[in-house]
Structure formats: structure tokens, C-alpha cells
Amino acid sequence: MLIAFNKPMNTLSQFTDEGRWPGLSRFGLPKGVYAAGRLDRDSEGLLLLTDDGRAQARIADPKHKLPKTYLALVEGKPDDGQLGALRAGVALKDGPTRPADVEAVATPGLWSRDPPVRLRKTVPDAWLRLTITEGRNRQVRRMCAHVGLPVLRLVRWSIGPHDVAGLAPGEWRAL
Numbered sequence: 001m002l003i004a005f006n007k008p009m010n011t012l013s014q015f016t017d018e019g020r021w022p023g024l025s026r027f028g029l030p031k032g033v034y035a036a037g038r039l040d041r042d043s044e045g046l047l048l049l050t051d052d053g054r055a056q057a058r059i060a061d062p063k064h065k066l067p068k069t070y071l072a073l074v075e076g077k078p079d080d081g082q083l084g085a086l087r088a089g090v091a092l093k094d095g096p097t098r099p100a101d102v103e104a105v106a107t108p109g110l111w112s113r114d115p116p117v118r119l120r121k122t123v124p125d126a127w128l129r130l131t132i133t134e135g136r137n138r139q140v141r142r143m144c145a146h147v148g149l150p151v152l153r154l155v156r157w158s159i160g161p162h163d164v165a166g167l168a169p170g171e172w173r174a175l
Helices: 053-060 080-088 139-146
Strands: 002-007 044-050 068-075 101-105 125-132 151-159 172-174
Touching (some): 068 139, 080 101, 139 151
Antiparallel strands (some): 002 044
16 A cells, blocks of 8 residues: 655654644555655655555665655755756755756745744845755755755655655545
């Protein structure tokens, strides 16, 4: 069984609650499934769940280079140098990243976020679509920060051929 779940902001990628942060047990998911990979508490979007250990390994293990696409609202207006650096791969503290496929995009038609993003009137912002083939801890946020584009909102849109289209936060569907 493979399930696409639209993980809401401030929800953990585990079934148990932790402190004030809710886990996945609140969303009526089938018994026996577990997350194939993780999505940070402060990130939103696609989380795949499965009851198949081999499928979980194929999805989560970076050696399979499964593309993961994110929509990132960043602070600042990205220039060619910043986008080029992301496309080439950047040197993070835990080593260089693989090159990312990245482009500036128009504001996507996403659901509202709770809590809403705090935007500053004096600082421009922009949306990026980034596709990576790794899954390091907070990788997209760290890559963008490295080139001077702090992430204000991060939504994982797809993993391989699966996406979150048509799912509201907290909703899921069997694939």
C-alpha cells in the first residue's frame, strides 16, 4: 500500500505527538503504514506512507536519486548568480550537494497556511521550484540560505511520479 498525504504545517512526520506538536495519528491513516522519509515540522506537502519496507527504502534512500520537487517562498529576489549556484550544487557543512533543478516561478495556487507566512513590506519575496535528488536534513532551506535566499515557506510538491495535487492539508489518498 502506498499513500500520498498532504502534511500540514507544524505536524510531525511520525505517528506519536511530541510536546505541543501533533503526529500523524490524528489523520485517520490506515494502520500499519509508516512514513517513507521525513518532512520537517515546519514544512508542508507530500509525505508518502507505506506498509512495504522495500518501497520505503527505495523512496527514502538518496542512492536511488528519486527526484523531490519543492515550492519555496524565499526572502529576496533571486538573481542569475544565486540560481546558478543552486543549479551547480552548493557546499554545505556536511559536504557539497548534488546540483538542483531550479527556476523562479509565479506565485503557485496553494492552500493557505496556518499560521500565515509573515512577509515584510520592505523586503521582496519570490517563489522557486527546486528539484533535488537527495534528502539531507533541511537541505532545501540550507541550500537557499547558503545563496542568500532564506526560505519563508516550503512545500514538497512531488516525490518521483507522485504529487500532492488535489489534496488539502491533512487529506490523503491511496496510490
